[in-house]
Amino acid sequence: MSLSFIEALHLNALDELKRIPKSDLHSHAGRGGNISYIEAWSGAKIEPPGRPFDSLRDMQAWFESNIKIHCRGLQGYLKRIEASFAQAHADRIEVLALSFGLDEISALGGMKTFMGIIDELHRCFAPGTSFFPELSLGRESRIEDILIEMDEVLAYRWFASIDICNDEFAQPIRHFKPIYQMAKAAGLKLRAHVGEFGTPDDVQEAVEELELDEVHHGIAAARSVTVMNWLADHHIRLNVCPTSNILLRLADSYASHPLRKLYDYGVLVTINTDDLLIFNQSVSQEYLNLYQSGLMTAEELDHIRETGLGYVGSLHKHH
Template sequence: MKKNIDKIICLPKGDIHNHLHLGGSIKTFQKKYSDYNIRFPDNYNGLGGMIDFIYNDLNRAMLTGEDVIFFMENAIESSINDNITYLEASVDINLIRFFDQSLDNLLEVVRDLKKKYKNQINFCPDIGINKDLDIKQVYRDGTKCIQSGLFNGIDLYGQEVGKDLTSFVELYQEAEKNNLSKKVHIGEFSNHDTIDYAINILKPNELQHGINAVNSEETMNLILENNIQLNICPQSNISLGTVKNIAEHPIRKLFDYGIKLTVNTDDLILFDATVSDQLINLYENNIFSFEEIDLIRKNAFKD
C-alpha cells in the first residue's frame, strides 16, 4: 500500500475545482498573517457557516490588491507543491473591488500569474461568478472576460437552493460560442431536481459537486446522456456537513454508475486537504483501488 501511496503523491495531477483566492495552504497564510491569529475550524456549519467565516475572519487579512495577489500566488504554489501540473481555478470577477473597481487591472494580475508560473504549471483560469452578483456587472465584466481570450471556462457558484438561473443563460451561450468550458456549482446542498434544472437551463459541460445526483437514476442518466463530468471535493463535502464521512460519500456509487468524475480541493485554505491527501484517503479507506484512483486522476486532464 505504501508504494501506491508514494505513487499517488508523485504522479502529476490536475485540480479543476478550485477557487483561486481560497486555494492556498493554511501554513503559508499563517506565516504571513500571524498577527491576525485566525483559527481555521475543522468543520463549518454548512455553506452559511463557511461564508460567515470568510467574511468575519479570513477577510480581515484580505484588504488590498497585494493581499489578493498573495492569496492567489499561495494557491498556485500550493498546487505546484502537490504535483498539480494542470490547474483550472476560478477568478472571482468581483475581486475588482480590490483593484480600483477595474476589470482590466484584475485581468492584468491574472496574465502576470500565468506568465510567472508558466514553466511550473499549466494554469488555466476560469471566470468566477457568484449567483448573487448584480446581473449588470455579471454581463458587463463576464462578457469582457469571455472575449479576452484569457480564460479557459466559466463557473457559477453560491447559494444552490431556490435560485433562478435563467438570467445567466445568455452568458453561458456566449461562453459556448467562444469555446469556454461551462461549469456550475449545484447539487451539494440542493437536491437532484436542481441538478436537472441547471443542466437543462445552462447546458454545462461539468458540475462542481453534483453529488446529490446519486439520489435519482433519472438525474444520473441525464448526466451520462449529456457527457457531463462531476468535479467532486470530498473533504469539502465532509467539512460542510453534506456528507458524514468518507465511507458514506456517494462518490463510489456515482463512479459505479459510469459517471466521469474528478477529485479536487475546492478551497484548500478552508478544508486543508490537497488532491493527493484526498486520493490517498479514498485509497486507504478502500473506496477505490489504485487503478481506479489513477483513472480518476487522469480525468482531470483535458483530452
Template sequence: MSGYMMRGFLQKVPKSELHVHLRGAMPVDTFARLIHKYADIGIWEQEPAAKKSLYYRKFSNLKSVMNGKTRTYEDLSSFFQYKGFEHFIATFSLTGYYFREIDDFRLLIRGVIDYLIGQSVIYAEITISINEYIRQGIPIEAIRDCLDEAAEDNRIRVQWIIDFVRDYGSEHALLLLHKIKALNFKSVVGITLGGREYSRPAREFTRVYQTAREYGMHLSIHAGEACGPESVWEALRFLDVDRIGHGVRAVEDPALVEYLAEHNIPLEICPTSNIRTGIIQSYQKHPIKKLLEAGVLVTINTDDPTFFETTLMNEYIICTHQMGLSPEQLYEVMQNGFTCAFLPLDDKRKYLNYLEQKWNQSVPDFDSIVRKDGE
C-alpha cells in the first residue's frame, strides 16, 4: 500500500496518543499569530544578556525570531531545524515566551486538539509543563480551568500528564504537586519528568513519585533517551513507574528488555523524535521492531510533532515503510495505545472493541499494507 493509500486507511482507524507535549504539538500558524501579536513589545529586552548571547551564538534558527523579523508562517520555514537535543531544547524553550495571557494558552489548546482530531485520535494523554506558563504570569487556576474545559470536549477524550521537568529539581516538583492536588485538577491523570535527562537522577524524585501515587496519579518518566539503559533501571527501582517515556535505549541491555517484557512495562516510543534529536541514527536502525519481537509493550507517539515536522499518521507510515513493521505489528501497537493508557479497564475494552471494528472494516486484507512503494 502506498503512503497516500495508507494515509487514507489510517484516517479511518481510531488512534490514541500517550506521549505528546502540548506546546510540542502547537500548530505553526498558532505560533505565527503569537509572534505577530507580541512583535513590538520587546520580549527579549528583559532577558539576561548571557542567555541572549548564547542563543545568538549557538542557534542560528532562533535569531530571526529574537530580532522580531519572523512574523508569518512562511518566515518560520527554517525555525524548526536543529541539530541535537540541546538545540531542540533551546528552540522549544524560546516558544514559551510567547504565551503571556490566558487567551494565548486557550488558543494553544484549541489548536492542538483540532490537530489531534484531524489525526483520528479519539483518546489523548497530553503532557504539559505548567511552570512554563505560570512564570509568564498566567494564573495556575486559569490553567486548571482551561485543562478541565478541554477534557469536556465531546469530539475527543483528553487527559493531562504533568511534566515537572527534571531541571527544576524535586523541591519544585513536590510543591507544584501539592498545589495541583489542592486546586483539584480534575482532568490530570498522571505525572512525568521531561527536560534534560542527565540533569538530575531519577532517585532524587522518589518522594515526589510516592506522593503522586498516594494522590491516585499514574506515573511515567522520560528515560532511556539521552541517557542509556541505566536511566531506565533507576526509574524502575526508585520510582516504580507505570510507563517509560521513550525508553529506546533499553535495547542496549538485554536484561532490561527481558524485564520490561516480563513485567509489562510499556514504552512510549516516538520514532521521528529519536531521529531528529540524534538519539537514533536512522529509521532503519531504530529498535522498535526488535523491542516488539522481544515482547515489550510498545506504543507509537509523536512527542513534539510540530518541532519534528511529523504527525501521528506519518509515524505509522514510517513504521511500516521504513522500520519494517508488519500489519499484525501495526495493529498490535495500536491496541497497545489503548491497553497502556491511564484509563479504567472498562474504558480500555470499549476503545479496543471500537478499534477492532474499524480496523476490520478498513482493511479486509492485512497483507496489502506491507507494500513499500513509497509515498
C-alpha cells in the first residue's frame, strides 16, 4: 500500500515521497542532475558544497572546479543533460521545465540538431515526464545579439517559455521588452529571474514591464505587503528554490524561509531545485526540509505540489 504525500511527510519517508508525482519548474538544464549520477559516470568523488556561497560568481567557481572539471567538452555537457532527465525520472517529476541558453544551441550545431538531441535524451531517460523547454537569456546579454537569433529559435516552436537569469543588476529589465514581445507573440510563457537579490519593487516592475506570467525566485516580494497583495491579485506565480536561497545567503534557514509569508498572503508558489548539481537537494528533499523545519504543514505542502502539477494544462507538452 503506497502512502499519500501527506502521510509520507508525516513519516519522513523520503523513498515514498520519490514515488509521488511532483513538478520542477525552475531547473537549469546542465545543472539539474544528481551529484551521485556524475560520480558514477566519471569515477570521481564529488563533495557537495560545505558552506554557503558569497555570490553567484563564487557559486559558479565551485561548479567549475567540482562538477564541470569531470564533465568536459560536449560529451560532458550531454552527460549533465542526461543526468537532469534521469533525476526527473528518479524523483517522479511529472512536469519538468529545463532552461537552456543560446550558447548551448550553438554548441550543438544549431536549433534543429539541438532539438533532436535533447528530445532523444528526454525520450530515453524520462519518458513519463512532460517536458517544457525554457529559453534562458543572460541578464548581461546584448539585446541586439539576442534579437538576431530569436526569429530562427522561435520559428521551430520548440520552447515553451522564456527566462532571464544571472546578475539581476547587469542592466534594466525593460531592455528585454522587444524580446519578450516576440516571445509573447510566439505563445511562450513569460518568466524571469527577479527579486532573488533585488527588491520587492523590482519584482512588480519586471512583471509589469515584460508582462510576465511567472517569476523565478521573487522571494524579495515577502518584504512588501503591497507587492505580495499585488502578486496575489494578479495570480503571478513564484517558482521558489529554498535550498538555493539558503546557500546563496538569501534566507537564513528552512524554518525562516520567506515562502511562509508569501503563502500566507495568497501568493501562488511552487517548490523547485534551481541547480541540483550544486545545491544537492531533490524536489522530494526540498519538501521534506520545509516540513521538518516546521515552516509549512503537510497539507500546505501538498497544496503547493498540486499547484505545480496543475501547470500542465496551460502549456503545450513535448512528448
